[in-house]
Amino acid sequence: TRNPVNVTVTGAAGQIGYSLLFRIAAGDLLGPDIPVKLRLLEIPQAVKAAEGVAMELDDCAFPLLAGIDIFDNPGDGFAGANVALLVGARPRTAGMERGDLLSANGGIFKPQGEAINAGAADDVRVLVVGNPANTNALIAASHAPDVPKSRFTAMTRLDHNRAVAQIAKKSGAPVTEIGNVTIWGNHSATQYPDLYNARISGKNAAEYINDQAWLENSFIPTVAKRGAAIIEARGSSSAASAASAALDHVFTWFHGTAEGDWTSMGIVSDGSYGVPEGLVSSFPVTTRDGNFEIVQGLEINEFSRARIDASVKELADERDAVRELGLI
Ligand code: NAX
Numbered sequence: 001t002r003n004p005v006n007v008t009v010t011g012a013a014g015q016i017g018y019s020l021l022f023r024i025a026a027g028d029l030l031g032p033d034i035p036v037k038l039r040l041l042e043i044p045q046a047v048k049a050a051e052g053v054a055m056e057l058d059d060c061a062f063p064l065l066a067g068i069d070i071f072d073n074p075g076d077g078f079a080g081a082n083v084a085l086l087v088g089a090r091p092r093t094a095g096m097e098r099g100d101l102l103s104a105n106g107g108i109f110k111p112q113g114e115a116i117n118a119g120a121a122d123d124v125r126v127l128v129v130g131n132p133a134n135t136n137a138l139i140a141a142s143h144a145p146d147v148p149k150s151r152f153t154a155m156t157r158l159d160h161n162r163a164v165a166q167i168a169k170k171s172g173a174p175v176t177e178i179g180n181v182t183i184w185g186n187h188s189a190t191q192y193p194d195l196y197n198a199r200i201s202g203k204n205a206a207e208y209i210n211d212q213a214w215l216e217n218s219f220i221p222t223v224a225k226r227g228a229a230i231i232e233a234r235g236s237s238s239a240a241s242a243a244s245a246a247l248d249h250v251f252t253w254f255h256g257t258a259e260g261d262w263t264s265m266g267i268v269s270d271g272s273y274g275v276p277e278g279l280v281s282s283f284p285v286t287t288r289d290g291n292f293e294i295v296q297g298l299e300i301n302e303f304s305r306a307r308i309d310a311s312v313k314e315l316a317d318e319r320d321a322v323r324e325l326g327l328i
Pocket of ligand 1: 042043046087088089130133155156158237242
C-alpha cells in the first residue's frame with residue numbers, strides 16, 4: 001500500500017473543520033486508495049476541542065486514516081505537510097476596521113507561510129480557505145520564498161459550485177451538464193461569476209438562458225452574496241458546503257479537470273487577462289497531477305471586463321494595505 005500523505009488542517013476545531021476532517025479521513029480529499037495522516041493545527045485555547053474531534057475521528061475507524069497529531073504552533077503543524085488546508089483565520093467582528101482585520105490575519109498567515117517554507121514537504125500544495133482568503137494566500141506565499149508561488153491557492157470553488165447550482169436551477173439542466181463556469185477576482189462580494197463562457201450541455205449558457213435581467217439582478221448577486229444569505233438563514237456561516245468545496249478544490253488539483261472543462265481557483269496571477277502579476281485572483285484553470293494552467297483566449301466582453309476590473313481593483317487595494325502594514 002502507499003505511504004500516507006500528510007495533511008495539515010488549521011482551524012481544526014472550527015465549524016468547517018468539523019465537516020472537513022471526517023471527509024478527508026474517508027478519502028474524499030485525495031481519493032479512496034490513499035491513506036492520510038492528519039496534522040491538526042489550532043491555537044492553544046482550542047487544542048482541547050481539537051482533541052475531542054480527534055477522539056471522534058478515532059471512533060469512526062476510518063480505514064484510510066493512518067494517524068492524527070495535534071499541534072498548537074505552525075512550526076510543528078506544517079512539518080512534512082504534503083497538503084496544507086489553511087482554514088483557521090481571524091473573523092471580522094463588529095466595529096473592526098479593514099486594516100485591523102488584515103493585520104490580525106497577517107499575524108496568522110505570515111508565521112504560517114514561514115513555517116511552510118521551513119518545514120513542509122517539497123511537494124506541498126496549499127489551499128487557503130480562511131478569509132480574506134486571496135490576501136491571506138498572498139501573505140503566506142510571500143513568506144515562503146523557497147516554495148513555488150504556484151503551490152499557494154485560495155478557495156473560490158465554493159463560489160464556483162454556487163454558480164453551477166444556480167445555473168442548473170435556472171435552466172433545469174442537471175449540475176452534471178453545467179461546465180466551463182468561471183469565478184473571476186476576489187472571494188468577496190465583488191467576485192464575478194462568468195456566464196458568458198459557461199456551457200449547458202455544450203451550448204453557450206448565456207444564450208441558452210437568454211435572460212439578461214436574471215444574469216444581472218439575480219445570478220450574479222445570488223452567487224456573490226450567498227455567504228450572507230446562509231448566515232441570515234442558518235445563524236452561522238457556510239460550513240459543510242465550504243468543506244465540500246475545499247475537498248473539490250484539492251481533488252480536482254490532483255485528479256484533473258475533465259477534457260474540455262475547467263474549474264476556478266484563486267492563484268498568483270501571471271498577468272493573464274490584465275490581472276496584475278502577483279495578485280492572488282480567481283481564474284479559469286485546467287488542472288493535472290497537482291499542477292494548473294490558466295485557460296487562455298476566452299472572450300471577455302465589455303460587461304465582464306468592467307466586473308473583473310472592479311474585483312481586481314479590490315484585490316490591489318488589499319495588497320497595498322497589507323504592504324503598508326509591512327505584512328508582505
Ligand atoms: P470557526 O470560527 O468556526 O473556526 C475557526 C477556527 O480557526 C477556530 O477553531 C480557531 O480557534 C481557529 N484558529 C484561529 N486562529 C488560528 C491559528 N492562528 N492557527 C490555527 N487555528 C486558528 O470558523 P469556520 O466557520 O470554520 O470558518 C473558517 C474560515 O473560513 C473563516 O475565515 C471564514 O470566513 C472562512 N470561509 C471561507 C470561505 C471561502 O469560500 N473561501 C467560505 C466559508 C468560510 O466563510
